[in-house]
Amino acid sequence: MPEGARRQALMEAAAAVFIRDGYAAASMDRVAQEAGMSKRTLYRLFPSKAALFEATIHDSLIPAHMDPELAREPELHTALARMLEAAGRHLLALRPVGIFRLVIAEQGRTPELAETFHRVLVRRGATALQRQIGLEMERGRLRPGDAEATGRMLYGMAFGSMQIRLLLGLREVPAAEEVATLAREAVDIFLNGMRREETRLQVSPARLAVAAG
Template identity: 35%
Template sequence: MNPEPSAYHQRVSQEKRAAILRAATRLFLDSGYDRTSLAKIAEAAGVSKATLFKQFPTKAALFDAIVATSWQAGDGTEDTPAPGDLRAGLALIGRRYVALLTRPGMTDLFRIVIAELPRFPELAESQFRRGKMPYFDSVRRYLEAEREAGTIRLEDPELAATQFLGMISNYVFWPRLLLAHWAPDGAAVESVVDEAVLMMVARYAA
């Protein structure tokens, strides 16, 4: 039986994995998914091909990992808020969503998917299945929990989750795909979140 890896070796492995994901994202964006080989990614990441292949045996597996990592909260706050205070819960989710959408690399990920969609529709499927939908489902489950707690009245939690996240992303994220210098200040972003919360409370609060 092999011994468990030490904390040092775990840290080194995590650092190499992060370097691989960063290098792959940049190469996919600069050169295209099809023209980027795993060998080029290994070279750009400063790791051996054996190290890369051990973690990511295929390019599709590597892209899946990029998607999953990009959509993780990554700050230890990904737990769904407890139901009971709709305004506070939505405000917390809204601020987390802003932090997620404005993380380095998120815009690049969407640009890769959009650029490669005609030839590699599986990239968009991965983005939807492994990234967006798990996050969306967490918001839907929160709204269902609030409904069970009696704080809201709604028939379609999926529609309500779409409305709330859409009010935020339509200002914070989507313009970034077209406008290179789109960077609203913190006060403007906070106002968008606050207004989205107020809209949801006005529409659905019991």
């Protein structure tokens, strides 16, 4: 097995163990067993449980397969909606939600988990959606501003309420169709405020109600 595939298998096994057993109770032995690999291989790739957890967070937060064609989509609404949808499908799946829950649940006992989580977020830099918003601001199709903050607000408008309910266990992981619908509705509202005045969209009250959840 190529080393990259070994790393990926170990991180997937680690995510399952961390989410099921909790960080403190999770063991490197269990991760190696879950992945069907030796402890020697595990420690060669990840020298400690902390290093493995950080790599697992990074892998869980960053979509592995963002379609590069999305950045070349000429129609602004379509490009933003599809990027937002891709982010939602990834971050609202079982594994990332499980990691979020774990960090929150163990923050009191193991505060370094929250520090690790924050460090990964900072190191990740701008997301594809935030970069695209920045590019559109430079092109003049969106009003200038803080692209990263704008991207976070757009994601929160589309999925913030749903993500909170997922973290609290009050709902199931959404179907792809629901994620796509929320992404489109949020971009409708977003562009109504962010486009140049002459190209604003008309958003119906019904769409506003759907996007508000």
